[in-house]
Amino acid sequence: MGTNTSKKIATAKIDTREIPTPCYILDEAAFQHNLEILDSVQERTGCKILLALKGFAAFGLFPLIRQHLSGVAASSIDEARLGFEEFGGEVHVSAPAYREEEFDLLLKYADHLIFNSFSQWDRFRPKIEEGWEGSKTVRWGIRVNPEHREVKVPIYDPCSPYSRLGTTLKNFKDKVGNDDADRDSHLAGISGLHFHNLCELGADSLQRTLAVFEEKFGKYLDRMEWVNFGGGHHITRPGYDLDLLCDIINEFKERHPLEVYLEPGEAVALNAGVLVASVLDIVENGMEIAILDTSAAAHMPDVLEMPYRPEVLGAGKPGEHPHTYRLGGMTCLAGDVIGDYSFHEPLKVGDRIVFLDMAHYTMVKNNTFNGMRLPTIAIRDLAGDIRTVRKFEYEDYKNRLS
Ligand SMILES: Cc1ncc(COP(=O)(O)O)c(C=O)c1O
Incomplete structure (x- = not known):
């Protein structure tokens, strides 16, 4: 097998601009x-x-x-x-x-x-x-x-x-x-x-x-x-x-x-799904920090538990490309940080960020801390068409409580 064959399959030809975020796409x-x-x-x-x-x-x-x-x-x-x-x-x-x-x-x-x-x-x-x-x-x-x-x-x-x-x-x-x-x-x-x-x-x-x-x-x-x-x-x-x-x-x-x-x-x-998120804001505090409409704590808990740094499509290690950002989540947790990444172009509000290898130990472990809505789940079929199979609502949050 060639290296990273399945990663290429998982991310090829997905136009993320039209995807409502946050969203898992299972390939x-x-x-x-x-x-x-x-x-x-x-x-x-x-x-x-x-x-x-x-x-x-x-x-x-x-x-x-x-x-x-x-x-x-x-x-x-x-x-x-x-x-x-x-x-x-x-x-x-x-x-x-x-x-x-x-x-x-x-x-x-x-x-x-x-x-x-x-x-x-x-x-x-x-x-x-x-x-x-x-x-x-x-x-x-x-x-x-x-x-x-x-x-x-x-x-x-x-x-x-x-x-x-x-x-x-x-x-x-x-x-x-x-x-x-x-x-x-x-x-x-x-x-x-x-x-x-x-x-x-x-x-x-x-x-x-x-x-x-x-x-x-x-x-x-x-x-x-x-x-x-x-x-x-x-x-x-x-x-x-x-x-x-x-x-x-x-x-x-x-x-x-x-x-x-x-x-x-x-x-x-493994390498069979991505999590697509959007940039909501960019703030500065000693470095550029992009706030995303996702969360390490709620949508990718192993990032904090294991811990590990997920790969981001098109991004490198800090300093590898000209524009370095810390990617952070929407919850109140100070440590709700996914990691530091560098990009070829400056990030702007509305940009899509694609986290790789997000199909396993995410949907089964996620939570609604801070009322974070769970990401939509979509499937990209063998013909390349993407269909949404699950959207979460306010009721999904409320139903876990009483
Ligand atoms: C008893 C048992 N079986 C199977 C698994 C699946 O492991 P993995 O997803 O790493 O293949 C686990 C993971 O914790 C486990 O505890």
């Missing part, structure tokens, strides 16, 4: 490009890839995505329902804990349900064994924590010290005991193991994680039917080592003939 051609890469992994390995709804859940794109992926990975009852009703296919649910009053409804939507701990499994198991409505068709799994660190940013590292995410080997062993009889009783009904340890990482990170996972939990795999390698695989990033990923999965399947699932979110929507 079907770029999604298709990502999905074909994911398809090639499924074909070469026989693994199944699920869309992690936590990363991308704009269901207007589901008709395209479901032609390629097997189903969804959901983290809550509402994501599970969206997957069940709008996507179809398999619905895998995994959350740090489940509420008892939601559980029977969850079983209506889920076909795979993963427990974060043996205490959760033990809590729900008697009812499942009694034949809880819907529970017979569900495959049950346990999330394990391999305690192997690959992610550098602590809040995104599921294997950081004191992590609540997944059962550690010590807790696993304490629970299932050492002899077959103990194991049979505690793992009876469990058909899969799940781990999630990556964030925007390459196949080499999976290779190291999998080695530790097998060393620690390999002896339990012969009684399993499936294993889920979680998300965080940056499979569609230019330069990602697809051959290595396929070798890892194929070799794993030779050692353990199990069904393998991956559940990426970001890789499905």
Whole structure:
């Protein structure tokens, strides 16, 4: 793959002057490009890839995505329902804990349900064994924590010290005991193991994680039917080592003939959408500051949380081009700043600013802080036509409150 192929697809030929802002434009051609890469992994390995709804859940794109992926990975009852009703296919649910009053409804939507701990499994198991409505068709799994660190940013590292995410080997062993009889009783009904340890990482990170996972939990795999390698695989990033990923999965399947699932979110929507905003004002305070009709805090929260500096179409680093500006948002938060960028021409009120790679972890995380209206969502179809699929109103803000 050439570098940044999908970014070129996402931004080519979009005339942003007519777009009412702020607006996300999701590019079907770029999604298709990502999905074909994911398809090639499924074909070469026989693994199944699920869309992690936590990363991308704009269901207007589901008709395209479901032609390629097997189903969804959901983290809550509402994501599970969206997957069940709008996507179809398999619905895998995994959350740090489940509420008892939601559980029977969850079983209506889920076909795979993963427990974060043996205490959760033990809590729900008697009812499942009694034949809880819907529970017979569900495959049950346990999330394990391999305690192997690959992610550098602590809040995104599921294997950081004191992590609540997944059962550690010590807790696993304490629970299932050492002899077959103990194991049979505690793992009876469990058909899969799940781990999630990556964030925007390459196949080499999976290779190291999998080695530790097998060393620690390999002896339990012969009684399993499936294993889920979680998300965080940056499979569609230019330069990602697809051959290595396929070798890892194929070799794993030779050692353990199990069904393998991956559940990426970001890789499905990577470089597949932009956020178009407008300049509302330009002020000066030691530097030129452009105030936009968007917000880092409300419309691109990962910019502040991760933190990172999104790319802007046609702009460079500060000082790279003649005119440098700080791009700031509309909320009261002093730190509602997207970053410093330079442009070839001076900015003026009404200019469009196009933020790249804005399809994932934006719409699913946005908020209405300061009453900020959520950006419109539009889809650019394969023919290049842009259609608005969702506009937000005052009622969307009010409905979150009472
Ligand atoms: C359990 C689990 N699965 C899948 C994902 C999706 O990760 P990504 O969007 O980075 O591929 C996450 C992200 O946090 C996760 O926690």
